Amino acid sequence: MLSNKAKYAVKALLYLARRHGKDPVLIGDLAVEERIPKKFLESILLELKNHGLLQSKKGKGGGYQLSKNPDLIALGEVIRIADGPIAPLSCVSQSSYQRCEECPDEATCGLRIVMKDVRDATARIVDGVSLKDMLERVDAAVRGGKGTMYYI
Amino acid sequence: MLSNKAKYAVKALLYLARRHGKDPVLIGDLAVEERIPKKFLESILLELKNHGLLQSKKGKGGGYQLSKNPDLIALGEVIRIADGPIAPLSCVSQSSYQRCEECPDEATCGLRIVMKDVRDATARIVDGVSLKDMLERVDAAVRGGKGTMYYI
DNA sequence: TATCAATCTACCTTCTAAGTAGACTAAAGG
DNA sequence: CCTTTAGTCTACTTAGAAGGTAGATTGATA
Numbered sequence: 001m002l003s004n005k006a007k008y009a010v011k012a013l014l015y016l017a018r019r020h021g022k023d024p025v026l027i028g029d030l031a032v033e034e035r036i037p038k039k040f041l042e043s044i045l046l047e048l049k050n051h052g053l054l055q056s057k058k059g060k061g062g063g064y065q066l067s068k069n070p071d072l073i074a075l076g077e078v079i080r081i082a083d084g085p086i087a088p089l090s091c092v093s094q095s096s097y098q099r100c101e102e103c104p105d106e107a108t109c110g111l112r113i114v115m116k117d118v119r120d121a122t123a124r125i126v127d128g129v130s131l132k133d134m135l136e137r138v139d140a141a142v143r144g145g146k147g148t149m150y151y152i
Numbered sequence: 153m154l155s156n157k158a159k160y161a162v163k164a165l166l167y168l169a170r171r172h173g174k175d176p177v178l179i180g181d182l183a184v185e186e187r188i189p190k191k192f193l194e195s196i197l198l199e200l201k202n203h204g205l206l207q208s209k210k211g212k213g214g215g216y217q218l219s220k221n222p223d224l225i226a227l228g229e230v231i232r233i234a235d236g237p238i239a240p241l242s243c244v245s246q247s248s249y250q251r252c253e254e255c256p257d258e259a260t261c262g263l264r265i266v267m268k269d270v271r272d273a274t275a276r277i278v279d280g281v282s283l284k285d286m287l288e289r290v291d292a293a294v295r296g297g298k299g300t301m302y303y304i
Numbered sequence: 305t306a307t308c309a310a311t312c313t314a315c316c317t318t319c320t321a322a323g324t325a326g327a328c329t330a331a332a333g334g
Numbered sequence: 335c336c337t338t339t340a341g342t343c344t345a346c347t348t349a350g351a352a353g354g355t356a357g358a359t360t361g362a363t364a
Contacts, residue, residue, distance in 0.1 A: 035254040059362030102187040110286035134262035211331030
């Protein structure tokens with residue numbers, strides 16, 4: 001399960017991605033718009049900034065902005081920052097592999113063999129989709145939703 | 153991430169699957185063989201029994217056994233018993249769907265759209281593989297491992 | 305220099321994972 | 335029927351993380 005932190009991080013980044021190239025966005029505004037607890041959001045944005053995804057400006061006219069184009073930020077990157085490795089088992093993690101102490105032989109662990117498949121499938125999805133892709137899929141869904149609404 | 157509980161549950165079931173049709177296995181033996189804390193394993197096996205995957209016998213000659221054939225128990229079933237839903241977001245869970253309170257419109261939530269793909273991919277894997285399949289993959293890996301060993 | 309807005313430090317509360325301890329109950333076997 | 339064996343139940347414990355909150359500080363702008 002994704003944590004609230006990761007959920008909030010993605011929502012905030014999508015919000016900022018939509019306003020990419022425009023004026024900085026205030027934490028307070030973002031918190032209200034996306035219904036995220038403000039103080040919690042503060043710490044999340046700070047962490048995203050420390051990982052290079054965001055830039056900030058203090059004082060009047062300040063706020064947060066993406067530090068690169070939305071098509072250069074993959075969902076997987078965001079999830080890893082907020083929640084850590086994507087793998088369902090540390091012994092199949094690419095980014096932070098760790099051996100299971102109790103496992104006598106990794107190569108022949110039945111659980112590991114299958115969980116490796118799960119990791120690969122998940123990584124293929126989340127590393128293959130950027131913030132820009134997500135916005136496009138949202139827009140398509142909005143158009144689709146609007147379209148059907150008219151005919152109900 | 154899978155919890156230790158789920159990991160232990162799967163390992164225990166694989167152990168029992170290998171001995172399917174033979175005498176019951178003692179909790180203590182299983183704990184030693186698979187290096188699982190005995191008292192913790194007790195509670196896990198009991199839960200698996202309460203969900204119908206195992207049967208037990210008390211007293212001398214007692215122990216635990218699978219209650220059905222290893223090809224009728226899917227990995228996904230085990231994981232759901234131990235850890236709950238497989239979905240990375242409760243709003244994309246099939247088995248225990250729950251709405252995100254803060255989400256104004258589920259159908260156009262960018263995160264949800266992608267996470268639905270992740271859920272489906274994961275479910276396809278874990279629900280598509282049985283204990284029997286896993287044993288077969290382990291055996292294949294053992295043969296593969298042995299094979300290469302000779303030539304190194 | 306006032307005010308705006310991000311940042312830092314420190315704390316809090318609740319929940320869950322991962323167990324442990326020990327009494328209880330059922331089934332064989334003699 | 336009583337002893338041993340082995341699963342079952344109840345009740346803790348402990349550590350750590352999730353999910354925040356409060357308030358002081360720093361830096362930029364006007």
